[in-house]
Amino acid sequence: MNDNELKKAFDPEAFRADAHAVVDMLADYLERSAGADRRRVLPAFSPDEMARRWDAPISAEASEELLPLLTRVIEDSHHLHSPHYVGHQVSAPLPVSAVADFVGSLLNNASAVYDMGPVNVIHERRIVEWMCGLLGYGPDAGGILTSGGTLGNLTALLAARQVMTEADVWSGGAAAGGELAVMVSEQCHYSVRRAVGVMGLGTDNVIEVPTGPDFKIDTATLAGCLKTAEERGKRVFAVAANACSTATGTYDDLAAIADFCEAHGLWLHVDGAHGASAALSPRYRALLAGVHRADSIVWDAHKMLLVPALITAVIFRNGSDSYRSFAQQASYLFEKASEDEWYNYAHRTMECTKTMMGLKLYVPLMVHGSGFFARYVETMYDLAHDFAARIRSSADFELAVEPEANIVCFRFASSGAEDPSALQKKIRTRVLDSEDFYLVQTDLGGDTYLRCTLINPLTTIEHLEELLELIRAVASEVVASA
Amino acid sequence: MNDNELKKAFDPEAFRADAHAVVDMLADYLERSAGADRRRVLPAFSPDEMARRWDAPISAEASEELLPLLTRVIEDSHHLHSPHYVGHQVSAPLPVSAVADFVGSLLNNASAVYDMGPVNVIHERRIVEWMCGLLGYGPDAGGILTSGGTLGNLTALLAARQVMTEADVWSGGAAAGGELAVMVSEQCHYSVRRAVGVMGLGTDNVIEVPTGPDFKIDTATLAGCLKTAEERGKRVFAVAANACSTATGTYDDLAAIADFCEAHGLWLHVDGAHGASAALSPRYRALLAGVHRADSIVWDAHKMLLVPALITAVIFRNGSDSYRSFAQQASYLFEKASEDEWYNYAHRTMECTKTMMGLKLYVPLMVHGSGFFARYVETMYDLAHDFAARIRSSADFELAVEPEANIVCFRFASSGAEDPSALQKKIRTRVLDSEDFYLVQTDLGGDTYLRCTLINPLTTIEHLEELLELIRAVASEVVASA
Numbered sequence: 024m025n026d027n028e029l030k031k032a033f034d035p036e037a038f039r040a041d042a043h044a045v046v047d048m049l050a051d052y053l054e055r056s057a058g059a060d061r062r063r064v065l066p067a068f069s070p071d072e073m074a075r076r077w078d079a080p081i082s083a084e085a086s087e088e089l090l091p092l093l094t095r096v097i098e099d100s101h102h103l104h105s106p107h108y109v110g111h112q113v114s115a116p117l118p119v120s121a122v123a124d125f126v127g128s129l130l131n132n133a134s135a136v137y138d139m140g141p142v143n144v145i146h147e148r149r150i151v152e153w154m155c156g157l158l159g160y161g162p163d164a165g166g167i168l169t170s171g172g173t174l175g176n177l178t179a180l181l182a183a184r185q186v187m188t189e190a191d192v193w194s195g196g197a198a199a200g201g202e203l204a205v206m207v208s209e210q211c212h213y214s215v216r217r218a219v220g221v222m223g224l225g226t227d228n229v230i231e232v233p234t235g236p237d238f239k240i241d242t243a244t245l246a247g248c249l250k251t252a253e254e255r256g257k258r259v260f261a262v263a264a265n266a267c268s269t270a271t272g273t274y275d276d277l278a279a280i281a282d283f284c285e286a287h288g289l290w291l292h293v294d295g296a297h298g299a300s301a302a303l304s305p306r307y308r309a310l311l312a313g314v315h316r317a318d319s320i321v322w323d324a325h326k327m328l329l330v331p332a333l334i335t336a337v338i339f340r341n342g343s344d345s346y347r348s349f350a351q352q353a354s355y356l357f358e359k360a361s362e363d364e365w366y367n368y369a370h371r372t373m374e375c376t377k378t379m380m381g382l383k384l385y386v387p388l389m390v391h392g393s394g395f396f397a398r399y400v401e402t403m404y405d406l407a408h409d410f411a412a413r414i415r416s417s418a419d420f421e422l423a424v425e426p427e428a429n430i431v432c433f434r435f436a437s438s439g440a441e442d443p444s445a446l447q448k449k450i451r452t453r454v455l456d457s458e459d460f461y462l463v464q465t466d467l468g469g470d471t472y473l474r475c476t477l478i479n480p481l482t483t484i485e486h487l488e489e490l491l492e493l494i495r496a497v498a499s500e501v502v503a504s505a
Numbered sequence: 506m507n508d509n510e511l512k513k514a515f516d517p518e519a520f521r522a523d524a525h526a527v528v529d530m531l532a533d534y535l536e537r538s539a540g541a542d543r544r545r546v547l548p549a550f551s552p553d554e555m556a557r558r559w560d561a562p563i564s565a566e567a568s569e570e571l572l573p574l575l576t577r578v579i580e581d582s583h584h585l586h587s588p589h590y591v592g593h594q595v596s597a598p599l600p601v602s603a604v605a606d607f608v609g610s611l612l613n614n615a616s617a618v619y620d621m622g623p624v625n626v627i628h629e630r631r632i633v634e635w636m637c638g639l640l641g642y643g644p645d646a647g648g649i650l651t652s653g654g655t656l657g658n659l660t661a662l663l664a665a666r667q668v669m670t671e672a673d674v675w676s677g678g679a680a681a682g683g684e685l686a687v688m689v690s691e692q693c694h695y696s697v698r699r700a701v702g703v704m705g706l707g708t709d710n711v712i713e714v715p716t717g718p719d720f721k722i723d724t725a726t727l728a729g730c731l732k733t734a735e736e737r738g739k740r741v742f743a744v745a746a747n748a749c750s751t752a753t754g755t756y757d758d759l760a761a762i763a764d765f766c767e768a769h770g771l772w773l774h775v776d777g778a779h780g781a782s783a784a785l786s787p788r789y790r791a792l793l794a795g796v797h798r799a800d801s802i803v804w805d806a807h808k809m810l811l812v813p814a815l816i817t818a819v820i821f822r823n824g825s826d827s828y829r830s831f832a833q834q835a836s837y838l839f840e841k842a843s844e845d846e847w848y849n850y851a852h853r854t855m856e857c858t859k860t861m862m863g864l865k866l867y868v869p870l871m872v873h874g875s876g877f878f879a880r881y882v883e884t885m886y887d888l889a890h891d892f893a894a895r896i897r898s899s900a901d902f903e904l905a906v907e908p909e910a911n912i913v914c915f916r917f918a919s920s921g922a923e924d925p926s927a928l929q930k931k932i933r934t935r936v937l938d939s940e941d942f943y944l945v946q947t948d949l950g951g952d953t954y955l956r957c958t959l960i961n962p963l964t965t966i967e968h969l970e971e972l973l974e975l976i977r978a979v980a981s982e983v984v985a986s987a
Contacts, residue, residue, distance in 0.1 A: 024880040024881055024883065024884035024962060025880065028877060028880075029881075029962050029963070032599055032600075032601070032873060032877065033535070033539060033586075033599070033600065033962070033963060035532045035533070035535040035536040035539070035600075036532070037600070038531070038532050038535060038600035038601075038604070039528060039529065039532035041600070041601065041604055042528040042531070042532070042600070042604050042607075043525060043528050045604050045607065045608065046521060046524040046525050046528055047521065049520070049524070049607075049608065049611050050517045050518070050520055050521035050524070051517070052611075052612075053515070053517040053520060053611075054517040057515060057517070065623075066623065068623065070619050070623070070626065070627075070847075070848035073623050073624070073626070073627050074627050074630065076627075077624070077627040077628065077631065079871070081631060081632075081635045081867075081870050081871070081875055082874060082875065083874050083875050083876035083879070084874040084876060085871070085872055085873055085874040085877075086871050086874065087871040087872060088872070089601060089604070089868070089872050092868060092871055092872065093604075093605070093608055093868070096608060096612075096624055096864065096868075097608065097612065099623065099624045100612045100614045100622070100623070100624050101612075101614050101621070101622065101623070102612075103612070103613055103614070104515075110620075111618075111620070111621050113613060113615045113621060113858060114613060115613070116610065116611060116613050117514055117515070118514075118515065118517075118519070118520035118523070118524070118611065119514070119520075119523065119571060120610075121607065121610040121611035121613075122520070122523055122524050122527050122571070122575075122607075123575070124606070124607070124610035125524075125527065125531075125603065125604075125606070125607035125610060126527065126531065126575055126578060126579065127813075128598065128602075128603040128606035128607060128610070128813040128865070129531050129534075129535075129598060129600065129603035129813070130578075130579065130582045130583075130584075130585070131585055131595060131596060131597070131598050131603075131807075131813045131814060132582045132583050132585070133595045133807070133813075133814040133815075136593075137552050138592075138593070138945070139583070139593050139595060140582070140583065141547075141548065141550065141552070141555050141581065141582070141583070142555070142559070142578055142581045142582050144552065144555070145552075145555050145556050145558075145559040146559065148556065149559065149563060150563075153563045170652040170653065170656070170815065170856070171652065171855075171856045171857070171858055171859070172857070172858065173855050173856055173857055174652070174656070174855060174856070177703075177855075181703060184705075192705065192707070193702045193707070193708060194702070194707055194708045194709050195707045195709060196679065196680070196684070196705055196706055196707030196709070196710065197678065197679055197680065197705030197706075197707075198678070198679065198680035198705075199707065202678070212857075213857075214857060217831055217855075220675045220676070220831065220832065221659075221663060221703065221704065221831075221855075222703065222704070222705050223674065223678055223679030223680075223704050223705020223706060224678055224679075224705060225674070225675070225676055225677045225678030225679075225681065226675060226676045227676050227677060227678070228678065323858075325613075325615070325858065331609075331610040331611070331613045331615075331860070332613060332615040332858050332859065332860050333615075333652065333856070333858060333859070333860055349699055349702065349703075350702065365552075366552035373653075373655050373656060373659075373699075373703075374652070374653045374655055374656070374815070375653070375654070375655055375694075375695075375696060376595060376653055376654065376805075376807065376814050376815065377653070377814065377815070378813070378814050378815055382578065383610070385563075386571070386574060386575070386578075388563045389561070389563070389567070389568055389569040389574055390567055390569060390570070390571050390574065391514060391567055392564060392565050392566040392567040392568065393563055393564065393565050394565035394566060395510060395514065395567075397565070398506040398507065398510075399506055399511075401506065402506035463620070480506065480511050480515070481511070481515060
């Protein structure tokens, strides 16, 4: 390696100049995205078109300059900071959170071992303690941070599998526990089903509990589902509930489900990836009533806490259960038994090397105060109610279900001439092609609905009225062209 | 939510000012870490001491200012950019890579669905194509990026489990495939054993293949291990080899193991988390001879490609096997069958929401050229040979094994009065307490050795001679105080 090229690549002054230029680029991006002269929300390129836009070969020699390259990246990305981004459940990050993440990227103190990243280990503990308090857990609760909700659901259910079986399935295999099965809401996120498949239990042993017209678990059916499963020889060990569901943002009745789980000796897991953040709000906290009785809960900070992906908390009512997900010892990394090493999170998290993920949440919490986040959650949930009211009062729109969180599903009322689901899909395609708004779609009871997540705090009811106007306009084009 | 506090938190000009200040802070950090007046490598605080240093409560009101807070974070972190950091296998990130990651943090185009992050989907494809070429794979190869090597090994072995069993174990459960077992190097990383436990196969079905005095799989024992396992009723479906091993950086003989796997119809998985990067170097590529015959390989870019955690490639010889890890359909996210949607990586990666991980590698590859990384790998591997030669020629040091990669295990020669393992542990504690160098330790054949990973390109042989001097000095203190 040539000494000069090395010094150049690591030169602090070259970094200083580059990074200052990129800061200006990003500040300008924020200004354009949020401002009155905002740019398009997304580039409406197909995957193949995008592949052609990025087809330069990776070659031995340098082939691009940093600033033009990053300009193209920003240009071709979705602009989540636009108030017209009302699509997926991904945050428009607080600028201060991205700045903290930048520090983490350069320092690269990649824990989950204390020796690899001492500061994040402590930040992780502080964040988990704070969340435990918000959820109403007692002093025995504890948990960890991990890389996303899918991994979080898997980590929680792995602990349940080990704790709830008499046989040591970690060393003996899943079959040693009998035909293990999990009851889930039929509205559960696909990652719960995926976890069951990964764990070797077989997705045939995912028992779907019906939901009512409000998309909540029909708690009256729980006992029957369990009885039927047991009659078929299955050994149900856990129930997975939603707080809230992905498609409609609906909260299951956690208190009633906790009653059921206690009565039948089942583990209660709550997928709170999106909705656990309601715990911050005195006004919306009741949606989570009973959550402190859950054995485990997953909570994504990158959904409703305004931070970049990925940072997911997995919290256990009995913190020591957290050591059961991965029941193994790893003596070459750790000197002591796992529970004597709270600070070596690799005992409890899938990852050995982990990003400095706590930093991007810890810093905004200290700099803005947790009250800021509580007000954010309330504002977005309030906005969803307001938006739903406008939809309900519009003759040409239909609301799928009254929202509980900041997710609103609705559709343009078909005149009867067109298939309603096909119409919504065509409307969404045209809205996206306009590059002016980004929203998604979902299937509910076999019908397709438009779906908005109101997650950018810059989005107001006026923007949502603009969206309804745009939908009306493209819908009449669709009908005219039919 | 108060309009003013919101505007303030997202104000582009406030971000611009904050971020410029942080850039200067980070440039100063790089200067101090790498320069002649470099600061300590790490803060020598115990976990409990560190917890006390960070004990401020998370309160409703703002309680800290951004810049002093981040100053404390940098102060209390490990300084991987110091040439005296010769510890874990974690990169000292290229500044340009951290800058790219910063852009990714703010944009937060969190894929693994094209609609959530179109640019990263393409970058991910370009990176995987580039890696496939370097490894000598044919046009059918393919794969994905995921959040770390542990998840990578799990993802690869999940595909193996599904492809190599006649029964559909994804839906029917692991037991439907018989008593499934995996043969691994006894030097394998704990994440491989962990994957077997997670998958419900039981860690009792991890069959350790002995390694020789060079820590390579003793290929003469493979047939016997397989026969014994089969006689015990186990259904071995995969062999996991190292390229290279974590403890000593030793490459297994992949060509011989591939011969064995082909002869017996077994899946060959290669854990190349650290060592796959040797594929960039014409001089060191031979260490990987036969790798193109592996059915799957894991390659961490955050180890030997100078980028921040996490970014791990999982590559399959038959790219379509990549769709078998998670054999499920997830119709509410995806409109088409999985293999028709190459651009929706969630079919193939554990994560649904995923960071813009490709960006931090794609940008440096375009800006520096891949030749830069090839020279980096060669420089570090060369340095390890040089360091080993110095150790070999010093009467007071013993080399554990001739290094093949940039990992060097050695020990201070005990005068006979002290227990050699206890002596190395005491030496390491004193070195860390000095805050002047960071190195780790490992157990080999029951004895403790000191272990260096030469991963920071600013580390030179002169620094390593300083380390040997420091070890001599603290060793004589240890002996004197005994």
